[in-house]
Amino acid sequence: MWVLRVWWVLLGTLGAGSAQLLFENITSVLINKCNSSVIIPCLVTNLQKNDTRRMFIKWKLGGSGFFVFEGHARPMKTHKNSTFQSAELECLPKLSSGIASLRLSREEAIPGNYTCEVAESNREGVITVELKKTVESWFEPVENVLIIITMVLATIFYWTQLGVVATKYDISLLKKISLIIAGLIVTVAAVIGCILLVPDGFATSNQIGLGLIVLPAIILVPLLYILLDSVFEKPPCFAVTLLLLKALGYVIAVTGFAMSVSACPPLQAPVMVAGLAIIDLVAVIALVYVIIIGSNFKDRQPPRKAVEEPLNDAKGVMLE
Ligand SMILES: *[C@@H]1O[C@H](CO)[C@@H](O)[C@H](O)[C@H]1NC(C)=O
Numbered sequence: 362m363w364v365l366r367v368w369w370v371l372l373g374t375l376g377a378g379s380a381q382l383l384f385e386n387i388t389s390v391l392i393n394k395c396n397s398s399v400i401i402p403c404l405v406t407n408l409q410k411n412d413t414r415r416m417f418i419k420w421k422l423g424g425s426g427f428f429v430f431e432g433h434a435r436p437m438k439t440h441k442n443s444t445f446q447s448a449e450l451e452c453l454p455k456l457s458s459g460i461a462s463l464r465l466s467r468e469e470a471i472p473g474n475y476t477c478e479v480a481e482s483n484r485e486g487v488i489t490v491e492l493k494k495t496v497e498s499w500f501e502p503v504e505n506v507l508i509i510i511t512m513v514l515a516t517i518f519y520w521t522q523l524g525v526v527a528t529k530y531d532i533s534l535l536k537k538i539s540l541i542i543a544g545l546i547v548t549v550a551a552v553i554g555c556i557l558l559v560p561d562g563f564a565t566s567n568q569i570g571l572g573l574i575v576l577p578a579i580i581l582v583p584l585l586y587i588l589l590d591s592v593f594e595k596p597p598c599f600a601v602t603l604l605l606l607k608a609l610g611y612v613i614a615v616t617g618f619a620m621s622v623s624a625c626p627p628l629q630a631p632v633m634v635a636g637l638a639i640i641d642l643v644a645v646i647a648l649v650y651v652i653i654i655g656s657n658f659k660d661r662q663p664p665r666k667a668v669e670e671p672l673n674d675a676k677g678v679m680l681e
């Protein structure tokens with residue numbers, strides 16, 4: 362008989378052991394660049410009641426609690442610390458099956474050791490999960506560099522073109538001012554865009570940054586037209602081809618942009634960079650072209666003046 366009694370005592374201690382809640386053993390999770398929200402897992406494997414009303418959950422970071430769920434309260438209550446406004450249980454309906462995982466926004470998900478305490482009636486358990494963050498930018502670093510370089514070149518070429526045209530050809534003050542303002546818009550937007558694009562992660566600010574870089578570049582197309590139009594009385598075929606190519610470059614860049622802006626990772630970055638590179642290429646060809654045409658006419662008269670006011674200009678040359 363005593364054997365049986367020992368057996369029961371043994372079973373009893375085993376039973377006491379099961380007063381402990383057990384968890385799926387996940388000790389760390391990683392936030393990658395594409396996670397806009399984060400789920401910190403806390404999965405209880407041996408609930409008995411499977412009743413949300415008998416459960417109490419507390420999440421802590423570095424020892425201090427920031428999220429509490431009280432299933433026994435009527436109505437059920439959650440409390441959260443003001444620095445964790447986004448905190449919520451991953452799935453309340455599945456809490457009764459043991460899923461006490463916590464969802465946080467990317468901004469509020471500070472790397473660190475998170476502790477999940479769960480109680481079901483008089484049984485309880487604790488697990489700690491380390492949240493780690495990778496430092497990665499939305500685009501690959503080389504893509505970031507290419508986007509920034511192509512945009513810097515586009516603005517440099519534009520300002521150089523404007524400088525060359527403004528010094529060699531007759532442009533009205535109003536036109537000059539508008540060309541400068543339009544150039545400033547593209548330049549400032551691109552600078553702000555680069556500042557917003559580069560920080561790590563895939564947030565709205567990164568998307569806005571990309572938009573500020575790519576979209577205002579459309580202004581460069583009519584600007585090139587106005588510049589060429591100031592040089593030539595009637596833009597020759599070659600100039601028209603340049604304009605069409607520039608517009609094509611923009612269309613390609615915007616296509617790449619549209620396909621990348623809401624994607625993480627952004628798969629069409631090369632298309633965008635190719636479009637921006639075409640814009641640069643056209644800009645540099647146009648620049649060389651305008652300089653060559655300009656120097657050809659230098660010894661004679663600027664082409665526009667030659668048609669409009671040949672006499673005055675001839676006088677001007679003689680006076681010099
Ligand atoms: C981040 O997203 C990946 C899927 O892209 C997911 O597997 C991972 O669990 C997420 N990380 C966190 C901490 O939620």
Ligand SMILES: *[C@@H]1O[C@H](CO)[C@@H](O)[C@H](O)[C@H]1NC(C)=O
Nearest residue numbers: 423472473474475490491492
């Ligand atoms: C979390 O805890 C682990 C193990 O105790 C420790 O190595 C790590 O440095 C801690 N992480 C942070 C961010 O405190």
